Amino acid sequence: MRLPFLSMFVTSPFDGLQEHAEKVKECAWTFQQAMECYVAERCRRFAELRNEVTQMESDADVVKRRIRGHLPKGTLLPVDKFQLFRYLREQDSVLDTVEDALDWISYREQPGIPKELEKDLLLLVDSVVDPIEELSKMVAEARKYFKNYSEKQRKVVKDIITTLRQQEHDADKAEDVLKRKVFALDTLPTTVFHTVRLAETIGAIADHAQNAGDMMRAMVAK
């Protein structure tokens, strides 16, 4: 039986958004492990962890397509549909970029990162994992805001967005340090190229997280 009253209620895209954000967060942790493994002396699990990330990325893609596919024309949402889609795109780009970074490493797994840069690389990785973790929190808090529209709750969401901006800035600085140091090293040009491009790719992860924050700012605008 299909009742008109029931067919009004379509699956909430925010459920999907939350699920997607959780996937992104899980992926960030695996990414972190993979990076630690890459830096470590004897890394056996890198390929395995990379496959895990690839798998998660395709899982998240399914969620993304489900969200996009289940919003028929004429669906009323608390936010603009395009804002929602752009937010989702940015959140998904975080994941894509994580995958890109691991792919890039896999093209030249040996001889690994120069000893002198290990610490800086791990610092950069940490600085991009933080904003990713914020994303799922932000989605959850935003959902609360759409439930009560209280100024207090709006402030909570806006504070997370501010944190994201700050974290992106920190990640930029870490990326900058790494690139500066690699040029100062007396090493192979291929190593320099590989490291610079890697630093840029990892730095881009934080950019996408920040972009997601900016879209969220537009969604919670009054």
Place this chain on the structure above:
Amino acid sequence: MLPEYGILIVGYLVGFYMAWNIGANDVANSMASAVGAKAITIRQAIFIAGILNIVGATFIGSHVTNTIRKGIVSIEVLSDPHTALIGALSALLAAALWVSFATFKSLPVSTTHSIVGAMIGFGVMTGGLSVINWAKLGAVVASWVISPVFSLVIAFLLFKFIVKVVLSKDDPFEWGLKFSPLFIGSTLFVVVLSFLFKTPLGKTLALGNITAIVFALFSAATLGYFGKYLLTRILSRHQARVEEIFRRIQIGTSCYVALAQGANDVANAIGPLAVIYFLVKSGQVGATVPVPLFLLFFGGIGIACGIAMAGHRVMKTIGTKITTLNNSRGFAVDFSAATTVLIASKMGLPVSTTHAAVGGVLGVGIARGLEAVNFRIVFQIMIYWVLTVPAAALTSMAIFSILRTIL
């Protein structure tokens, strides 16, 4: 007189079947938001809906029944008892057929529209197009457009109000409690008024309009504050969450919807049956024949049976599908839908409870209160408006021709 009694029996059966269908299909409207928001369990919902549909049908329902019977189709067609009898039966059969077809095919067809269409078909068959009271029909069709819009506006404003004075506050629980007498009281005000105006009960009490309003205001205010007292007693020990307040209030408003639904929808099943009943009993139908209470009660029982038998399955679907509707939203939807239906019912306009409920949900949706609502259902419903009325009319005409040759 034997065939007449045969027709009466068939009329009872089909009338009951129509009432059963109303119960089975429309129970979702009254209880959906309450069950979806987990304010009550499925079992409670079925019980409440059953009882209150009977009460609403019996004590508030009579006015609408009159209108369908003699408002749209001119009384002239009822002058020949035999034709009128066959006509009323074919209208009832045609409407029942349409409702069954709609249920079978899962189409959003309203029982109200089926019966109105079927009555028109019968009228046209007996007296041509001139017997249709076009002005009255126009008013009914207009009410189909106005009622969802009206419900939408009430729901929109009510939800915006709730957000402003309760939900967005730093301490929503405290504010919710503060405003609870208003929410409870305004619900009760409309219910009490609907009992006092144009019902057998109201006539017995013989209160003037002013007295009735004053009485309703007074009792609503008293009970509103009593409700607040109860809420304070029940909820102070709980975690102070504002939705808990609305959860309690929503139990009341879903009763309100069930009551309004019974009052309004019973006419769809009982209208033609009342015509048959009077023709058989008295041989003719006068201009001012009241609908007997027991027929309304019979209709109410039919609706309750439908709820009891099919309600469970429908409610289960609701529980899993409507997850985004929480108690404050549910309250706004319930209140707007029931108020719309009761007002229309009092004005003698046969509106659809479904459409009022749909309007209410859209109102909350437009107020950005729901995570996702499909607006397009409105267009689908409109298409079926345009289709149901002529289709039911044609079916009724065909059945009428067949029955006329047989009987």
